[in-house]
Amino acid sequence: MLLHDFTLSGNCYKVRLFLALLDQPVELREVDLRGGEQKRPEFLALNPRGQVPVLVDQDQPIYDSQAILTYLAKRYAAASWLPQDNLTQARVAAWLSFAANEAARGPGQARLHRLFRMPGNLEGAQQRAVQVLELLDAHLTHHAWLAESAAPTIADLAVYPYVALAGDGGVDLAPYAHITAWFARIRALPGYIGMPGL
Structure with missing residues (x-):
């Protein structure tokens, strides 16, 4: 591989x-x-x-x-990483879409502008990032994992990186206690590895 x-x-x-x-x-x-x-x-x-x-x-x-x-x-x-029941699969698919769209266009885009000096509207990306973080934090108020399952799924892994790297885009993660707790759950998974910026 x-x-x-x-x-x-x-x-x-x-x-x-x-x-x-x-x-x-x-x-x-x-x-x-x-x-x-x-x-x-x-x-x-x-x-x-x-x-x-x-x-x-x-x-x-x-x-x-x-x-x-x-x-x-x-x-x-x-x-458990991609449960077979229809409802959980639909939830996973929704969060994979969120990772490719909202998370990429919010915190991911802010990171590209600020860290990699890519041209574009940094302030707009940061505003989108805050909206993403607020939505995610509200969801995690009631659920340990994004797909509302008993264990993490690929939805969590898809969304995690650009949210966790939001600081690289000049977005403060401190106000989001439920996201911070979710980070800790992911980082406690056996075999977890980091990357620069985390």
Whole structure:
């Protein structure tokens, strides 16, 4: 198993984290994003979108971090990571969408602008990040895990990185006690690994 990776990417990190929690061996290959490696023909043959992460398992490339989490859960993980009942699967799907949209466009975008000096509206991204954090904190007031299950699911791993890295985007996490407690639950999982910024 090979993961085309970028150390500072939250999307890559969620895949590395899940692999670590599963104790699943993987070879990491750092992609030179600043040098444009992800736009070269060899990489585009793996992922036409020109984005990391890309997981290659049994000679098959899988891209999009949410899709990779789903693949790993179905292939290598205990059923609790992606429960089979319809309601929990719908909740997981909703949070995977939240990770790709609200979390990426709020705290994730603020981090890109502030930490990586990407052009754009930092203040707007920070405002969206606060809305994301308020919504998430309210949900976690009543639930230990995002999909309202008894154990963590891939929904938690999908949303966690860019929320936990919100400080890199100049967004204060201190007011969100329920998010902080959720962070602690995730970090207590056997096999947990961090990344720069966490």
